[in-house]
Amino acid sequence: QKExxxxxxxxxxxxxxxxxxxxxxxxxxxxxxxxxxxxSRKGPELLMYTYSSGNKEDGxxxxxxxxxxxxxxxxxxDSQPSDSATYLCAMSxxxxxxxxxxxxxxTMLLVxx
Amino acid sequence: GAGVxxxxxxxxxxxxxxxxxxxxxxxxxxALYWYRQSLGQGLEFLIYFQGNxxxxxxxxxxxxxxxxxxxxxVSTLTIQxxxxxxxxxxxxxSSLQDSYEQYFGPGTRLTVT
Numbered sequence: 001q002k003e004x005x006x007x008x009x010x011x012x013x014x015x016x017x018x019x020x021x022x023x024x025x026x027x028x029x030x031x032x033x034x035x036x037x038x039x040s041r042k043g044p045e046l047l048m049y050t051y052s053s054g055n056k057e058d059g060x061x062x063x064x065x066x067x068x069x070x071x072x073x074x075x076x077x078d079s080q081p082s083d084s085a086t087y088l089c090a091m092s093x094x095x096x097x098x099x100x101x102x103x104x105x106x107t108m109l110l111v112x113x
Numbered sequence: 114g115a116g117v118x119x120x121x122x123x124x125x126x127x128x129x130x131x132x133x134x135x136x137x138x139x140x141x142x143x144a145l146y147w148y149r150q151s152l153g154q155g156l157e158f159l160i161y162f163q164g165n166x167x168x169x170x171x172x173x174x175x176x177x178x179x180x181x182x183x184x185x186x187v188s189t190l191t192i193q194x195x196x197x198x199x200x201x202x203x204x205x206x207s208s209l210q211d212s213y214e215q216y217f218g219p220g221t222r223l224t225v226t
Contacts, residue, residue: 043217
């Protein structure tokens, strides 16, 4: 079993839809959870990060962590064609003062106008 | 301000040749990471630098891979005797010490023919 599982998609939605992207993980030591957005032929860009369980909102984006279920989600409200990208979840357990990130494989999102 | 830069953006090489990939981190970022992203795979951690030292080289896939960092800034990833399975996008990221916010460069797309 991979440490982090993420459905590769593609996930196709119409403009304006609410999008739900998810990851599951197996390592209970993970405490820091991040979502990156990666456009084609670009490097990943940090969207949001959360510590431990709970919700965090930033504009149209909401990140949710459920440590009891080892499940994290990213919700995108009022999705736009410009949101079309691959979304990568990433996680880290505190280790010797630095943070090696463990990534999911990414979910490709396509938002059609 | 300037982000993480990487060069070259694309590199095509023949099997058996050596290649050098360069990363210029964000000024003031003491931590530097190298990752590899293969088609259909997630980001795979290769090596971490804090300053000029590399306390974690655990992700380097073989002894053909090496990396160095000089002056606490620029880093070079060297792959000797390249193989076709080395074809991937090599991503560099930097962060402030002990920060979970890693900022990625655009990557170097390596193709071994």
